[in-house]
Amino acid sequence: MKIVIVGAGRIAWHLGKRLKSKGLPVAQVISRTTSHAKSLAEVLHAEWSDAPSEIIPDAEWVILAVKDDAIEEVATAFSPFVQDALVTHTSGGTAGAVLGRHFNRFGVFYPLQSFSLEHTPVWSKIPFCVDAAHQEDVLQLKRIAKTIGNLVYQVTDEQRALLHVAAVFANNFANRCFAIAEKILDEKDLPFELLHPLMEETLAKALQDSPERMQTGPAMRGDTDTLKRHLALLDHHPEWQEIYKILSKDINPEMGITNLS
Ligand SMILES: NC(=O)c1ccc[n+]([C@@H]2O[C@H](COP(=O)([O-])OP(=O)(O)OC[C@H]3O[C@@H](n4cnc5c(N)ncnc54)[C@H](OP(=O)(O)O)[C@@H]3O)[C@@H](O)[C@H]2O)c1
Incomplete structure (x- = not known):
């Protein structure tokens, strides 16, 4: 699966490293601050960019791991360059429907834990709250969450x-x-x-x-x-x-x- 992480903050670092360690390597990191994108990409042995237009054309899952207030703006910037990929954000406080305005396949991949760069997360104890517009994407997100964690819940926008x-x-x-x-x-x-x-x-x-x-x-x-x-x-x-x-x-x-x- 070709995974692209957008953002290079706490969630991007932890999620990127965990995905890689579980055999789901991130293919590309895109973040607005070039040095941040580069640092994370080096650790993940991934490509990097600071421009939405440079997203790899065969991306299958795009994870928007940017701050809540930037999700809509980032989705707008990426929408012309993403056709078939599933696009999710990682926010607890933002509706998945926000992405529905820009992408056909969209959802949420929200790890319910407090992440900081200094602490290694205990993945087996982190509930993953997932949801998606299409049932096959829900199943896909559940499978991925099970691979990198243990506790998986399907949670609607309203519940989340x-x-x-x-x-x-x-x-x-x-x-x-x-x-x-x-x-x-x-x-x-x-x-x-x-x-x-x-x-x-x-x-x-x-x-x-x-x-x-x-x-x-x-x-x-x-x-x-x-x-x-x-x-x-x-x-x-x-x-x-x-x-x-x-x-x-x-x-x-x-x-x-x-x-x-
Ligand atoms: N940290 C947690 O405990 C936690 C837990 C669960 C869910 N989440 C969710 O995960 C998401 C990311 O949180 P985080 O803790 O990783 O945040 P963070 O460490 O503060 O990193 C924020 C990221 O957002 C990017 N960003 C900020 N403003 C932007 C803008 N206007 N345009 C484009 N990119 C922008 C930054 O890019 P640059 O670095 O390139 O500047 C940075 O990589 C949020 O939706 C948050 O709600 C966080």
């Missing part, structure tokens, strides 16, 4: 849009809360490691049972005095006070938290 919102809560917001906790400790010269066992326990319990049932803390118990003390301690960080109040109210709507100061 909400899945992405849920992922922002589970990953981005949870991580932001960890970061705020780290800063709070740092202000009193306490090491973040103090919270590691608690963080591990929180995740272990949330994975074992419903997080809704696992909820503990002053808001859950209705400990108003403790809550007031916490808010007072956050006086110099009004934005964290707001987050504290919103989350506490969501945990225990009965408490009348908006009246606390």
Whole structure:
């Protein structure tokens, strides 16, 4: 299968290397920044270019691994040069239908994990959410996802849009809360490691049972005095006070938290 990756960021690097290691080598890397396209292509032993017009004519699968806001623009740039290939993007938050305006065979190949260049992904634990306009392409994408990973789901545009919102809560917001906790400790010269066992326990319990049932803390118990003390301690960080109040109210709507100061 002749695979072309468009983009040379985190997903392109990880996906390109994984495809190659599983016997699905990338034939060409195209990215707008020449040096980025070249660096990744060297690692993948692939051709490279910075121009959509130079896409190999026999491309069979084109993976648009560019930032969400650029997908439409990149699709527009490639559409005159792609006839028969299946074109997918890798975005959780972008409808596959966006590609339908430009290509006959289109779909989504979304690996639901947070990728960074420094960490090697554990592919067997990454859910691949795939979808395509044509059933034979869905099957093809499922086969590829099974080859490079283990967990494969067919997820519609509508489902994936909400899945992405849920992922922002589970990953981005949870991580932001960890970061705020780290800063709070740092202000009193306490090491973040103090919270590691608690963080591990929180995740272990949330994975074992419903997080809704696992909820503990002053808001859950209705400990108003403790809550007031916490808010007072956050006086110099009004934005964290707001987050504290919103989350506490969501945990225990009965408490009348908006009246606390
Ligand atoms: N990283 C993750 O954790 C993750 C997880 C799942 C899905 N995704 C999805 O994968 C896609 C790529 O994400 P990423 O993390 O790999 O991003 P990234 O590391 O920031 O790389 C973004 C890529 O987009 C290209 N790009 C940006 N603006 C462009 C434009 N206007 N025209 C053409 N190319 C442009 C850049 O090209 P140059 O390098 O050539 O400048 C770069 O290669 C996104 O749709 C994202 O939602 C990411």
